[in-house]
Amino acid sequence: MTSPSQPDSNLPLDMIIFGGMGDLAMRKLLPALYMAHLHGNLPPATRIISTGRQEFDRNAYLNFVEEHSRSFISGGNFTDDAWRSFLQLLEFVRLDVQQDELAALAKVSRPGAERVFYLATAPSLFTTICDKLAQAGLVDSNARVVLEKPLGRDLASAVEINEAVGKHFAESQIYRIDHYLGKETVQNLMVLRFGNSILEPLWRAPNISSVQITVAEEVGVGSRAGFYDSAGAMRDMVQNHLLQLLCIVAMEPPASLSPDAVRDEKLKVLRSLRPFTLAGIARDTVRGRYIRGVSGNQEVPGYLEEKNVPADSSTETFVALRTYVDTWRWSKVPFYLRTGKRMARRSSKIVVEFANPPFPLFPETPGGVANRLVIELQPEEAVKLQVMAKQPGSGMKMQQVALNLDLQSAFSERRAEAYERLLIDVVRGRLTHFMRRDELEAAWQWVEPIINGWGTLAEKPYPYAAGTWGPSESFALLARDGFGWVE
Numbered sequence: 001m002t003s004p005s006q007p008d009s010n011l012p013l014d015m016i017i018f019g020g021m022g023d024l025a026m027r028k029l030l031p032a033l034y035m036a037h038l039h040g041n042l043p044p045a046t047r048i049i050s051t052g053r054q055e056f057d058r059n060a061y062l063n064f065v066e067e068h069s070r071s072f073i074s075g076g077n078f079t080d081d082a083w084r085s086f087l088q089l090l091e092f093v094r095l096d097v098q099q100d101e102l103a104a105l106a107k108v109s110r111p112g113a114e115r116v117f118y119l120a121t122a123p124s125l126f127t128t129i130c131d132k133l134a135q136a137g138l139v140d141s142n143a144r145v146v147l148e149k150p151l152g153r154d155l156a157s158a159v160e161i162n163e164a165v166g167k168h169f170a171e172s173q174i175y176r177i178d179h180y181l182g183k184e185t186v187q188n189l190m191v192l193r194f195g196n197s198i199l200e201p202l203w204r205a206p207n208i209s210s211v212q213i214t215v216a217e218e219v220g221v222g223s224r225a226g227f228y229d230s231a232g233a234m235r236d237m238v239q240n241h242l243l244q245l246l247c248i249v250a251m252e253p254p255a256s257l258s259p260d261a262v263r264d265e266k267l268k269v270l271r272s273l274r275p276f277t278l279a280g281i282a283r284d285t286v287r288g289r290y291i292r293g294v295s296g297n298q299e300v301p302g303y304l305e306e307k308n309v310p311a312d313s314s315t316e317t318f319v320a321l322r323t324y325v326d327t328w329r330w331s332k333v334p335f336y337l338r339t340g341k342r343m344a345r346r347s348s349k350i351v352v353e354f355a356n357p358p359f360p361l362f363p364e365t366p367g368g369v370a371n372r373l374v375i376e377l378q379p380e381e382a383v384k385l386q387v388m389a390k391q392p393g394s395g396m397k398m399q400q401v402a403l404n405l406d407l408q409s410a411f412s413e414r415r416a417e418a419y420e421r422l423l424i425d426v427v428r429g430r431l432t433h434f435m436r437r438d439e440l441e442a443a444w445q446w447v448e449p450i451i452n453g454w455g456t457l458a459e460k461p462y463p464y465a466a467g468t469w470g471p472s473e474s475f476a477l478l479a480r481d482g483f484g485w486v487e
Contacts, residue, residue, distance in 0.1 A: 011142065012045035012113040013427060016105065018097060018129055019120035020050025021061075023223070024148065026068040028179075029120065032419035034073055037089065038082045039414070041424050049108060051095040061092035097121070097129050102136040109138060116426055118146040123157075127164035134168040146175045146426055149240050150231060154451070155444040162437045175426050176435040180241045180348075182418030182425075185381040187433065189248050189350070190262075192375075192383065199373075200253075202354065204329040209369075210483050212336045212351040213245050216343040218295060220466070221317070225308040232315040233287075237339040239447045243270065244435070246335060249350060250325045259431035263439060270442035274324040281453035286462065286474045288318030290342040293466030300342065300466045316461040317341045320474035321450075322481075336478055338485065342466035348377035351486045362388075362398055370400075374486065381415075382406050 015033065017025055036042050050061065070083070093105050109115060115138060119126055126147060133139050145165065152158030165174060180186055193203060202208070215237055221228045228236065247266035254261040276284070291302035303309060303317050318340030325335065354371040372386040383405040391397045416424075425433060462471035469475075469487060478484055 011043070012110055013043045013047070014109045014113045014115045015046065015048045015118065015427075016109065016115060017048065017050045017118045017120055018095075018125075019052070020092070021052035021054055021064065022120055024120045025050065026065070027072050028419045029118065029423070030065060030069045031072045032417060032423050034083070034086045035077060035416065035420045036424055036427075037086050038077060038079075042089075042427065043114075045113075046089055047091055047110075048089050049091045049093055049105070051093050051097070051105065053094065053096045055094065056092055058090075058092055062087055062090060065090065097125055097132065102132045102138065106136040106138055114142040114144075115140075116144045116146065118148070120148050123147075123151060123161060126161050130165050130168050139168050143169065144173050144175060144426060144429070145169050146177055148177055150235060151176060151240075151440055152444065153231065153235055155441060155448050158440055158444050162440070166437070171437060172431065174437070175431065176437075176440060177422055178240050178244055178435060179418040179422065180377075181244055181433040182420075182422035183377055183381070184415050184421075185375060185377050185383070186245065186248065188383075189375060193248075194253050205331050205333045207355055208333055208352055209355045210334050210336065210353045210481070211246075211249055212353070212483075212486060213242055213249070213338070213349075214351075214485070215241055215245075215339040215348045216346065216469075217339075217341045218343060218346045220290070220295075220300060220342050221303065221306055221309070225306050228317075229309055229313055229315045233317055233319045233339055233341070234447060234451055238319055238321075238337060239443050240435075242337045242339060243443050243446075245350060246325075246337065247439075249352070250327075250330055250335070252329070257432065259434075260436075262432050263436045267436070267439050267442055268327075269325060270439060270446060272325050272327050272330075273446050274326050275446070276323075276450050276453060278453050278456060281450055282457060284323070284477070285321040285450060285454075286319070286471060286477055287316040287454060287459070288320075288340060288464050288471040288474065289315070289461035290317050290340070290466045291463045293342070293468065295342055295467040302466065303342075314460065316454075318343075318461070318464060318470045318474070320470065320477055322477055334481060334483075336483070336485075338470065338474060340464075340470050344467060344469050344487070346379055347487075349486070350375040350377070353483070362396055368482070368484075372486065374402075380406075 017029060019025060033042070033048055056064065065087070091108060093108055095102065095105060117133060119129055121129070130145065147165065152161055193199060247269045250269045251265040252268065254265045289303050292305065293300060304311060304313060320336070320338040323335050323337065324330070324333070352373040353369050356370050370388050374384040374386065376382045385403040386400050387403060388398045389401045391399045422433060462473050464471040469485065475485065
C-alpha cells in the first residue's frame, strides 16, 4: 500500500474509467466530466481513458460517445466548440479485466500523472482490478480509486472488498461514492442545521416529534432487472442513500468541516441505530413489490412480468420502516424511511415534524401538525418551513402556509449536478462527501439482520399497484403512531 500525497494541481491528470462503455459512464460520468471541463474545473493536462471489452479504435469509441452520451448534456450547456475540445481529452483502451493484464493501460497512462481510477463495474471485479493495477505499477502515492455502489451485498462481502482495495490504496485514497451526497440540498442541510441558531436549539427531542425520509422513484427496474433482483430495495437504496440522509439529519455538530470530523459524527449515528429483533422486523418493517398498474398515463407491467425477473422471485421493490436513534438528542423520536420503484411520482424529501404546542389555544390544527420543515431533494430542490397563520376574516381559523426557500432562484450561480460535484471533489482530493470504511461496515451491520429476518419470516412482499405510493401496510406503520406520510 502506498503513502498518499496531497493532490497537485500542476500534475497532469489521467481519469481512467473501468466500465467506460457502460450505462453509468455514458449517462452520468462523461456528461459530468464535460460540464467540469466546460467550466474550467479539470486540470489543464487532463485525459479521460475509458476501458471496455469492445473491439474499438479511438474513432469508433468517439462515435459511440457521440451516440450514447451527448444527449445527456442539456442544450443550454452544450456548445460545439466545448464538445470538440472535450472529445480531444478522450482515449479508449480495450481491456477484459478478468482475462487481461493491464500492460496496455500502463503504456497509455503517463508517468508522473495523478491517476484517478473510477471503478464503474460490478463489485465482484473490484479486487481483480485493484490487484492488477498494483501489478502493472499504476498505483502510487498520487493515485485515487473511486468505488461505485453497491459495495457488497452483505457485511462479509463489504469487508472483503475493503480489505482487497485497502491492500493497495490507503483509506485517504479511497472514494466510496454515493451520488446523493453530491446533491446541493443534501450538502446545504449541514449549513441549514449548524449555520442557523434559530434551528439548532430546536433540533432534538422533545421539540421534534418525528422524521420522515422518502426516496420514491417513478421508474421500474428496466434494464437493471438482472442486478436488481439480486439486491432489492433494501440493498440498493436503504443501506446507502437513505442511511446517509438519516446520518446528516441526526448527527451531532462536528468539531470542524474536515472529512474525518464529519464522518466521525455520521458513524456515531449509524452505531446508535436501534438494532432490530425478529419481532421488531415483523412489526416495524414493510416490504412491497409493484404489480401491474398505470404510471405516466400508460399501463406498465408488474415486477414479476419484467424481463429477466424470475417468476419465483421474492425480491422487494419497496421498503418502509420505523427506527430510532438511541441518543439523548433523539430519545423516543421515530425515524420513518421509505423507498420504492413505480411509485406515484419521482420525489425525494426529508420531512422534520415539530411537536405541536403543549396547550391547544387555537382550534384543531389542520393536518394534525402545526410546523414542518420539508427539505425537497428532487425533482426540485427547495426548503419549506410550514407554519400556521390566521385565515382572513372574523374568528381565529387557522391555515397552514409555507415559508419557501427556492434554492434554484435564490442563487444566481450555476448548480452542478451531483456526479459533477463529486468528481471535482475526487480530482481535488476532498473526502468529506464520501463514505469511510467504518461507515460502510456499520451500515451493513445494521441492515443485514433485517434482510436475514425477512428470510426467517419468509413472508412475500405486499403488492402495490404501479403508480401508487406503496402498499397500505406502510401507511398503517405511521398511522398507529398518529402520523402520516407527507406526499
